[in-house]
Amino acid sequence: MAEPVIQVEGLSKRFGEVVAVGGVSFSIAPGMVTALLGGNGAGKTTTLGMIMGLVTPTAGSIHVMGVDMLKNPQAALAQMNFSSPYVDLPGRLSVEQLLLTYGRLYGVRGLRERIAELARDLDLGELLKRRYSTLSAGQKTRAALAKSLINRPRLLLLDEPTASLDPDTGDWVRRYLSAYQERHGAAILLASHNMVEVERMACDVLMMQKGRMVDRGSPAELLARYGRTTMEDVFLAVARGEAMPALSEPVA
């Protein structure tokens, strides 16, 4: 079996008395889209933050592509990337300047060619010279996506990738991400509240509640297990504590 892209063991994070993440363990296989689901305060963002090295865990271990994130994060960070509508990019820089900056930070070879390729794929040609702050929400999402793909990441972490986008643009982004994942065999870890997105993109779903991993499975498996017809209903069942007792223990 191929080495997991992400291997998390006994991961915990306490903020004072508050347990944000309480001993979760899971692994993510390469070349898969995995969704991380949970209500507000479930611990998704903190878990993502720990995987990216932004938050130091209280206990546990994280290996990304075999690299210990607590000891040598930069070795893994060069092969991953991240996008979130809640983490902005410098508005006064043009899209081209942004991509040049991040391309250099990630050590991308043939950077000009890579930017031209992304501009073609993401329809950014007209926008390259425009300041990021002057773009519409949809254009910003495409520019941010270009930044997150600049280094051809083997692991892409996405936080609400289609939040605030109209359905058409959202659909376009989902199709593009799926195509990228298939073409490059990349793994995508997706935190989202958009259940349609999860059903369409993810082949594996991790469900968190109150800092614990309460269930895991493919969308089809979860629908069958909870006897629901949509992932939205599954999400509500878990968020409202209607998870089956046998599944309320941490899931590895």
Next chain:
Amino acid sequence: MSGGILGSARRVGAMVMRHYYLIRGSWARILDLFYWPMVQVLLWGFISQFIASSGVTGFLAQAASVLLSAALLWEIMFRSQISLNMSFLEELWSRNLGHLMVSPLRPWELALSLFATSLIRTIIGFAPASLFAAFYFDVSVYAMGFAFFLFFLNLVVMGWGIGIALAGIVLRVGMGAEGLIWAFVFALAPLSGIYYPVSILPGWCQAIAAFLPSAQVFEGMRAILLDGAIRYDLLGRAAVLNIAYLAGGVAVFLLCDRLSRKSGRLMQLGE
């Protein structure tokens, strides 16, 4: 892709270019580089002219030109510190820090890029003001020769030491500490003996001044301008203190980065 000295140099260069793009595209930021040094030169230049033209002789007549030189040298230290902190704050204001911190950029590389950007911004701001002082007020800091280069270096490095420690505190405490960036260095001004000898300070203030590189530089500047003597002892002391403070400042920055990741503050600042 991320390792080695060349990789570090490339990432530091990327950050310097990022700030170059930012400044190049903003008239307000370009103007800000020149504005305050020029205001200082005009203010102290006219004060110096007024003193010189009021019929004073001896020490006071000499002191007139010393005032403008002192104002210019103080501007080097202040520009160095504030430029470093402005570059750092730009990342917080644009909510870009999260992207940087999940890139292969190491915290010490971020610190190095802030030093480099600070140096460039300081030179860009200082050069026109000092040249204007030389041509319009006939007071040239460059007349101090090689000693000026050593003064410049010491003051820039002192600004870095203070600036990087303050950046660390903002990283740890959050934007609530932003006020420190604007105010802290002015607390050192009275003790640095910019416009007067340290010897007129009370004993306990002199004791503190002995540990300020800026106080050594301004004493050294007066020794050159008033006595024509280069005080290498003062320059050496300033250099030793600066090495210690720069190391301390970087240590504070790296410690605050670590504490900020531990407390989850870094993620909040990055969003």
